[in-house]
Amino acid sequence: MKLKTLSIAMMALAATGVAMADEIRTMQENENNWVSAAGNYNNQRYSKLAQINKDNVADLKMAWTFSTGVLRGHEGNALVIDGTMYVHTAFPNIVFALDLNNDGAIKWKYVPKQNYDETVPVMCCDTVNRGLAYGDGKIFLAQADTVLVALDMNTGAPVWSHKRDDPKRGATSTGAPHVFKDKVLVGISGGEFGVRGYVKAYSLDGKEMYTAYGVGPDDEMIVDPKNTLSMLKPIGKDSSLKTWKGDQWKIGGGTTWGWYSYDPDLNMFYYGNGNPSTWNPTQRPGDNKWTMSLFGRDLDTGMAKWIYQMTPHDEWDYDGVNEVPLVEQKINGKMRKTLVHFDRNGFGYTMDRVTGELLVAEKFDPAVNWSKGVSLKTGLHDRVAKYSTGRNGADVNTTGICPAALGSKDQQPAAYSPRTGLYYVPTNHVCMDYEPFEVEYTSGQPYVGATLNMFPAPGGTHLGNFIAWDARVGKIVWSNPERFSAWSGALATASDVVFYGTLEGYIKAVDAQTGRELWRFKTSSGIIGNVNTYKHEGKQFISILSGVGGWAGIGMAIPSLENDSDGLGAVGAYKALSSWTNLGGVLSVFSL
């Protein structure tokens, strides 16, 4: 009996792939590599490498560079595993394996076959892709057409693939897949087409494990009304359904295209989801749960341990998809397992990631005006009535709302340094006018329902700040203004040098303590990718994907938008970008 139990346990272990989990966790310990989107499970985008330091960073020079051959916006960053760099592109989502022993010569190339006409027209905010995942000898790519494909890391040959949704109904894929332990997780885009968001888990050999929706019936959401908490209380039965009018939840949005993190000790993963569909709040009364929410879920089962909704009944498109770095930090004198989240709505949240308890919620851009603050007891905003876009019904323009729809921060991920205890956050400093209008749902057609106009926050002309944030107390420590939104992911390093990119195309190095600029270099195109680092043959390298585009750069990515106010409102505010840079996906690698 005992033997049999053991044997079953071992089979279970094998089935759940614990051995593989160890592989990835071990690989993440090796700071020479960069094995996952954020470098590690906790999404800190921090590297222990310190060869490049404050004294020598001014001598940093480009080591080699590589054109991806794709022009539209390049978000995300490359992976580096044992002398090979894996680079992705915007649509058509080519993957290159580059040989670091040979100045980036191409070991293999994977070119997906995707239907352009079906896919590209339903990508709301440029044809971006946020990168790759590694696991079990495979490189995972989430193609725009919703195919998840696993490529042999040595040859690029597809090992398995699965088409999880249909661009014909507006579902596409822009987020990076994430491999945690023995599973690959992947979300979905299409909130502007009424796609009901979900996260899907596969085993690393391609079995579908579960699909967890953000809105809808309890079983489809994989929640337990009694044990799934929100603000430390059970969410109760039909917690989502109750907050929607009729069947609206079926086209209710809450898509899942952001950066996921994972706590192997708790075996929980974390992510946020996006806006309720449509952007016209008057059309969808209720809290629209659980859109705009953070989720903490059990990796094995998908079961939600807790949910927190940052923006109930969104009226501004303040998606909650932004990254959720995991940090152990002392809050009010007590060490807590926290997660931190810089929401589009302009608030920086610090939460207990075991229970979902809200610990800190403060504005990380002083311009934020739609809410006076968040109650740590209720988790709710003290909303400013005049910035409600739905208060007067449709077809009424509400002006001067801060932040704009693309938020005080969008997908561009922050970095955390355990040395300084600070977060380094690329932010937007943009406000908007917003006018909702009635829109009828038609599958595969835009389901936006609002027109927007964006502009710099009052009192200045700059559209962004790169800030250092103390998440223990919710305070800005220093703030560097940026001409345009800082739309590039940051990197913190053990030498207290922090890196990020700018939309003009500069990669910059700043002092982690003070924000003082230590170095800058003008790359070939505006940067919406994320800086990362690795070591090869004893030398530390900094890598960045340039390639302007994305929501902020949509006017450049689709020049036909340049002369109208389309592009979901971004075009006007970022029009000056075309005086600074130009399209073109290019990887740049720097070293001393």
Next chain:
Amino acid sequence: MKLKTLSIAMMALAATGVAMADEIRTMQENENNWVSAAGNYNNQRYSKLAQINKDNVADLKMAWTFSTGVLRGHEGNALVIDGTMYVHTAFPNIVFALDLNNDGAIKWKYVPKQNYDETVPVMCCDTVNRGLAYGDGKIFLAQADTVLVALDMNTGAPVWSHKRDDPKRGATSTGAPHVFKDKVLVGISGGEFGVRGYVKAYSLDGKEMYTAYGVGPDDEMIVDPKNTLSMLKPIGKDSSLKTWKGDQWKIGGGTTWGWYSYDPDLNMFYYGNGNPSTWNPTQRPGDNKWTMSLFGRDLDTGMAKWIYQMTPHDEWDYDGVNEVPLVEQKINGKMRKTLVHFDRNGFGYTMDRVTGELLVAEKFDPAVNWSKGVSLKTGLHDRVAKYSTGRNGADVNTTGICPAALGSKDQQPAAYSPRTGLYYVPTNHVCMDYEPFEVEYTSGQPYVGATLNMFPAPGGTHLGNFIAWDARVGKIVWSNPERFSAWSGALATASDVVFYGTLEGYIKAVDAQTGRELWRFKTSSGIIGNVNTYKHEGKQFISILSGVGGWAGIGMAIPSLENDSDGLGAVGAYKALSSWTNLGGVLSVFSL
């Protein structure tokens, strides 16, 4: 009477724009600028700048970089005038004015409106453009659709434009315009479509001055049967017409898309023209004069002073368009005003540029096998019968011909250093099989008439050499093998450092005396552009356009060709290129 004569002379001076000629000639003396395609009238691609030298070139690092936003092959180089850099792109031939005081921020951008469907399909060898010309406050662009446009150098606004031909009949434009004194000269492409080549001269304010054809009646060629010389003898009446069967000269080719040079003292300009149409020699008996020829013409009138045909009755597509740098050098103990020309046919020619006397003609690639040599008396080749592609009529394959159709050198221009007295020549080391076939002429349809297969020259696997050549005696001084053709224009500098690019994307610096490699850097894409240099705020910069493509890179530029043997025979030989680099037009600028 005397006064009147003077006044007329002055009016004539004004009319011919001598004042403006001085402007350009003076500007060329300022080594901080790079005001014309080759840097100066004499096409030496030599710079007096010497801040970057043999001792410090290893420390050269990228200063800034700029994506053009255009993917196909980028030939040519930027112009630099007083703190502004003017950069062109492959089709659609965008022009950027970049601010050197601001890391290359965009001062203005000109985006031509061109008909893609009419133009691009009739561009034989990628959608390249070889660059811009400056004159009289205007930047001249020869658009692919044969429009020559003059742009205000300060605003980019079109000042005048003229459409000189019609892509519907296969005429396009790829060559750079050239401003000499008071005229802008521009050629035409389309030899693979039966276009009869010509050079057209305009005044700088847009008046058509003359059109000089390479084949046809004497008046259309602007030749004087008695005074236009070839091999020091008058060419006689109907020198071209006599060498064609019937009206074939009307679709006879001889296009003019190469690099032009100018001798202000002689007031003569020099250029070569291309292949006779079709590539099937059996279809067009005769010498096909004056295709494959060098011309020395009077700038004011266009009158040909002399012509020399390098390859009478071409059987291999050995276009004569390559550059003709002008050098004063001692030949057989006597100082001569010479021009030097590295022809596609594999011979390096040194000629007296006053008279067209042939002084030296030797192979610059030992692999050349179709001719044993050139008689300096007759100017004719000692042809090797078995490499005649027409000897057996159509549909017979002739194998092992060296060089291949793209020649021992194609358009990639050589540099000359007056310090070493040597030419630095990027060459091809490629052979071919060639099978002519009958083709009927249809306006606007390919009129090629041969299938080709290219491969490395015997005894090796490399496809190129970068060589130093002594044109006084016709000898290779040193030769560096290159994996692929060296398809990038070279730069020689006063510190005896020579630069060039490679198809893998490397920019290299070598010792002018020995060829020893001093520095290399892997740029973002394969290089088919030309290196140049300038000084800004006391600092010397090296600039290069990357962006693989062109004839050698056609398999990358048009991926659909990758799996067949099309691309005018280049695809097979250069297939391995896709393991090294990727499409993408990017300017890279380097400094110490």
